[in-house]
Amino acid sequence: MRFRSTLIAAMLALGLGAFLYFYEIRGGKRREEAEEFAKKLFHFEEADVQKITLVRNDTTRIVLEKGKDGLWHIAEPIETDADQDAVGRLMDTMKDASCERVVADSASDLGKFGLEHPKVKVALTLKDTTTDTLCVGDFSPTGSYVFAMWAGKPQVFLSKRYVRTRLDQGPFDLRERRVLPFPKEEAKKIVLKYDGKKFVLTGSGDEWEIEEPGKFRADASTVRSFLSRLRTERARKFVLEHPSEEDLRKYGIDEPSLEVTVWLGEEKAQKTLRVGKLEDWRYYAKDMSREPIFMVDSSFVAYLRKDLMNLRDKHVVRFDRDKVDRIELAYGDSVVVCEKDTSSGDWYLKEPKEGKMKSWRANRLLSDIKFLRAREFLGKHEDLRPYGLDSPRIVARLLHGKELLAELKIGKYKGDKVYVLGQEVCLADSSIVGDLSPSLDELLEEGK
Numbered sequence: 001m002r003f004r005s006t007l008i009a010a011m012l013a014l015g016l017g018a019f020l021y022f023y024e025i026r027g028g029k030r031r032e033e034a035e036e037f038a039k040k041l042f043h044f045e046e047a048d049v050q051k052i053t054l055v056r057n058d059t060t061r062i063v064l065e066k067g068k069d070g071l072w073h074i075a076e077p078i079e080t081d082a083d084q085d086a087v088g089r090l091m092d093t094m095k096d097a098s099c100e101r102v103v104a105d106s107a108s109d110l111g112k113f114g115l116e117h118p119k120v121k122v123a124l125t126l127k128d129t130t131t132d133t134l135c136v137g138d139f140s141p142t143g144s145y146v147f148a149m150w151a152g153k154p155q156v157f158l159s160k161r162y163v164r165t166r167l168d169q170g171p172f173d174l175r176e177r178r179v180l181p182f183p184k185e186e187a188k189k190i191v192l193k194y195d196g197k198k199f200v201l202t203g204s205g206d207e208w209e210i211e212e213p214g215k216f217r218a219d220a221s222t223v224r225s226f227l228s229r230l231r232t233e234r235a236r237k238f239v240l241e242h243p244s245e246e247d248l249r250k251y252g253i254d255e256p257s258l259e260v261t262v263w264l265g266e267e268k269a270q271k272t273l274r275v276g277k278l279e280d281w282r283y284y285a286k287d288m289s290r291e292p293i294f295m296v297d298s299s300f301v302a303y304l305r306k307d308l309m310n311l312r313d314k315h316v317v318r319f320d321r322d323k324v325d326r327i328e329l330a331y332g333d334s335v336v337v338c339e340k341d342t343s344s345g346d347w348y349l350k351e352p353k354e355g356k357m358k359s360w361r362a363n364r365l366l367s368d369i370k371f372l373r374a375r376e377f378l379g380k381h382e383d384l385r386p387y388g389l390d391s392p393r394i395v396a397r398l399l400h401g402k403e404l405l406a407e408l409k410i411g412k413y414k415g416d417k418v419y420v421l422g423q424e425v426c427l428a429d430s431s432i433v434g435d436l437s438p439s440l441d442e443l444l445e446e447g448k
Contacts, residue, residue: 039098041134041148041159044126046091051125053133054169058117062171064090074175078241080292081176086169093166094122097134099157100145106154113147113156114138120167121151136164177234179296180273180287182264184227189263194305201311210311217313222306229303230260230273235294236282243286243293251284251293252276258304275301314373317422319398319406321366326399329365331437338362338443355444362443368435369396369408374426375417387419388412394436410436 037043052064063076064087072082103113110116114137123133133151136159140147145158190201200212201223208218240247248254256274263270275296276284282295325340337351340362347362349355384390388411396408410433411419418430 036098039100040095041097041099042094042124042131044095044124044131046088046095048126048128049091049124050127052087052090053121053123053125054167055118055121056168056170057119058121060170062169062174064174074171077171078175080241081290082174083176083178086174089166090169090174093163094124094134097159097163099148100159102155102157103147104154104156107149107156110137110149110156113149115147115149115156120164122167136167139164172238175238177294178231179233179235179285179294179300180230180260180262180271182231182262182271184224184231186264187227187262188265188268190223190226191261192258192304192306193260194258197307199306199308199311210308213308216308216311218311219313222311226304226306227262229300230262233296233300235285236297237295238292239284239295240293242291247293248286253284253286253293257283258301260304275304309377312377315370315422316372316374316420316426316428317369317406317408319370321370323400324366324398324405325401327362327365328397328399329394329436329438331394336438336443338365349440349443353440357443358445361438365396365436365438366398368432369398369406372408372420372428372432374420374428376427378419378425378427380424384411384421384425387421387425389419389421389425392421394433396436408436 050066054062054064056062061076062074064072064082065075067073072084072087074080074082107113107115115135118135118137120136121133122136124131132153135149135151137147137149139145139161140158144161146161146164147156148159148163149156185205188202188204190199192199192201198212199210201208201210201218203209203218203223206220206224208220208223210216210218239251243251243253245254253274253276256276257278258275259272261270261272272288274286274288276286276293278298279295281298283298283301284293285296286293325342327336327338329336329338335351336349338347338357339350340347345359347357347359349357378387381387389409392409392411394408394410396410397404398406406422409421411421413430414427416430417427418433420426420428420432
C-alpha cells in the first residue's frame with residue numbers, strides 16, 4: 001500500500017513538473033515572444049521592401065527606392081545614390097520599433113503630443129502592399145520615449161526615444177557621401193598627382209611597388225591606409241548637383257590642385273577624385289564618375305599629399321626571420337657568432353666563447369635588425385667613405401646555413417642618427433648601435 005502511494009505521488013510530481021516545464025517555462029517563453037511580436041509596429045522582411053517614404057515636419061519629403069541592382073537610391077527630393085548602410089539602419093529601426101504603452105485611445109488635441117504636425121512620418125512599400133504611415137511627435141516629459149500614432153487612427157502611444165532620433169534623417173544623412181566609393185580589394189594601380197609631382201603604384205593586397213618617380217618597394221601598410229581613407233572619407237557639404245563646365249572652372253575642378261586615380265579589377269575601370277580650390281578650410285572636390293561638386297576637409301587633402309618617403313617601404317633590410325639559424329656580429333675588436341639548434345629552437349654562442357644563450361636576447365637581435373627603419377634614404381653609392389661605411393663600426397650578417405639572408409653595416413653618426421647600409425645608404429636611429437653591441441653577459445645565460 002505504501003509503495004502504491006509513493007508511486008502515485010511520484011507520478012503526480014512528475015506530471016506537475018512536466019506541466020510547469022511545458023506551460024510555465026517553455027510556454028512562458030513563447031508567450032513573451034508573442035507579446036513582444038505583438039508590440040512591434042512594423043512586420044516585414046527587408047528583401048520585400050521596395051520603397052521607403054519619409055516626411056519631416058510636414059515639409060520635406062524623402063523617397064528611397066530600391067533599384068533592379070538591389071541598391072537603394074534617393075528619388076526625391078533629389079535623384080542620387082543612397083548610403084546603403086544608412087538605409088539599412090533606417091529599416092533596422094523600424095523593425096525594432098515597438099508600442100510601449102497606450103497614452104490615449106482617442107486624443108482630441110494632437111498638438112500636445114506634437115502629432116498635429118508630426119516631426120517624422122514614415123511608410124514602407126513592400127512587394128505586395130504598403131504599410132500604414134507611422135507618425136512620430138514630441139518626446140515624452142521624461143525624454144525616454146516619444147509620442148506616436150498611426151495616420152488616420154485616433155490612438156496615441158509611446159515608443160522608445162531612438163525611434164524618432166534614428167528616423168529623423170534628411171537627404172544629406174541618407175545620400176551616398178563617400179567621396180570615392182570603390183571596393184578596396186579590387187585596387188590594382190594608383191596614380192597620385194599634385195604640385196607637379198606624380199606617383200604611380202601598382203600591386204594589390206600586401207604587395208605594392210612604386211613605378212614612378214622610380215622603382216621602389218612600397219610600404220604596404222601606408223598604401224592600405226591610403227586606400228581605406230580614400231574610399232571611406234565623407235563629403236562635408238554638397239555644392240552643386242549638376243555643375244556646368246563653367247562651374248568646374250569656377251571651383252578649380254578643371255585644373256585640380258590634386259588628383260588621384262584608382263584602377264580596379266582586371267578590366268582596370270578607373271575611379272578619379274579631383275580636388276579643386278580651397279575655401280574656409282575646405283576644398284571643392286568631385287568624383288569624376290558622378291555629377292555633384294562637394295566639399296572635403298583640408299585635413300583629408302593634406303593626408304592625400306604623400307611624398308616618396310611616405311610611400312616607400314622603410315625596412316633597411318628584409319629577411320625571413322624564421323629561416324635565420326646563424327647570426328654574426330663584428331664590432332670593435334669583437335666577433336660574436338650565434339647558432340640556433342633547429343631541433344630545440346635554442347640559441348648557442350659559438351664565438352668568442354661557447355655557451356647557451358638567452359633565447360629572448362637572440363630573438364631581440366633579430367627584431368632590432370628586422371624592424372630597423374630608414375629615416376632618410378640616400379641612395380646607392382660606390383664611395384662609402386663619407387658615411388663611414390667603408391670601415392663600418394658594426395657588421396651584422398644573418399645566415400641560413402651558408403646562405404646569406406641579409407647584411408647590415410653601420411657607419412658614422414650624424415646627430416642622433418647613424419649611417420647604415422642595407423640595400424642602399426640610409427640614415428637610421430642611432431640606438432641601433434647599442435642594440436647590436438651586446439656584452440657576453442647580456443648574451444649568455446647565467447652560469448654558462
